[in-house]
Amino acid sequence: MDIYAENILDHYRNPRNRSPLSPQERIGKDRPEDHQFMQYTENNPACGDEITVGLDIQNTHVCTISWDGTGCAISQAAMSMLSEQFTGKSVEDIENFSTEDMLALLGVNLGPRRLKCALLGLDALKKAMKSHGAADED
């Protein structure tokens, strides 16, 4: 399928859950005790794409994902789709999400040139999750 298919362009033109504010900033000071906020910025120096993703997690439940970024249609649309996909899911669902799952979600088959673009958001999400585990141990 065309990588500039309508569903991808729709997410690129009208990104879901995109906000310059992190979940923490959105909810403000009154954050509930059992909520954890985490944030990670991933970039691809080869093309200058950058995505910052923020998560609000209650135990293992993903309450909110918000993100901001710049880059090509694929990287931005992929992140938008992921943010919809995982809101309300568990952190395990993110951890188990594979490259193949990402391509299936996009509905396209990408060559090696664009695969990195498609995976930028997923990488950011997974790295944000790592900071989740680390924080738990403290």
Add this chain to the structure above:
Amino acid sequence: MLDPKAIRSQFPLLLREISGEPIVYLDSAATSQKPDAVLEAMMNVYRTSNANAHRGMHPLAEEATQQYEKARATVQKFLNAKYAEEIVFTKSCTEAINLVAHTVSQQDHIVLSLLEHHSNIIPWMQRDAHIHWTNLSDLEEILRTHTISLVAITGQSNVLGIRPPIEEIIQLSHAAGAKVLVDAAQLVAHHPIHVQKLDCDFLTFSSHKLYGPTGIGVLYAKRECLEEMSPMLGGGGMVYSIAEQSFTPLGIPEKFEAGTPPVADAIGLATAIDWLAHYDWKDIEEYEQHLLRHAEEVLTTIPGLTILNLQPHSAKAPRGDLQPQSGCISFTLAAVHPHDLTEILGRQGICLRAGHHCAQPIHKHLGIAASTRLSVGIYNTIEEINLLPSAIEHAQHVLATT
């Protein structure tokens, strides 16, 4: 005047179609296409005279050696070098720069310009040399305040297409006791080079940007520089004699050419040089300027499109203040990522390059992450350039966010 139709007809690849559209190849700065003459010469080597050069006495080996050395003489004449042994064949321009960088150390202070390609940055960093970045206007200052061993500078930017004043830079550097390496990867197909007049100490280029094959590049160095340098690669073909614990290398240029030499590639490069000599440099430069100035004219009519140059914000500067761009121009398009733009153009057979073009420092300097580059060879036409505005506007339309 060049006859682009007659030139094009010699490039079989340009007949190719992509999704039913004729190919519009505007990426010659990445690599040029090859004329029939080059393809046939290389095929001919493998069909009729293939043998290893500088190894063996049989007639084929003799022929291979002669042809390889004849190719060296062709490059010598092309660069106006004094001696054939000042021409070292390498794998690429990158390897040629590495060969020189191999001889510097941590104590050396090297000047690089913001325009440099990563190939003329990383090799110096790998030696832990101390790097001084110049924006060209502060070069005299740097040369005065530091003891610089070498100034390594591009002859033509692979992003902006501008040509630093290398004659002047070489004079200034020599006056300060520094040697100069000219990275001519981009310059070589667009401007005649006279190394003796330039008086540069080193000059490097790749065959594949000069209508020749991939896999071969050139290091020119003054004889006395080469004689001082130690070889980077060891192996067959570079040794005079071997003792129990040590070896004595051959003289220049052989000591830098360990391993089986790229005979067919050298012959391909020499053929490309001979082929290009059918055309007058003045005609080549005039024609390519005509193409690029026209490209500039039609591109600037596109809303949101900005052509990159060293003074992107000084719109007030008279046009004459900006150096003319040669070989390529690069641009950004508001709200459209270069990868998306070139992917959509590519579907119509229009081939442009997107990214940072292995030149992150200049992109950083201009405050952008990536750009789209249009580059020309002597086979491009005004008709091809004229396809761009509507194709770019189509891409803008596809990706429009509002």
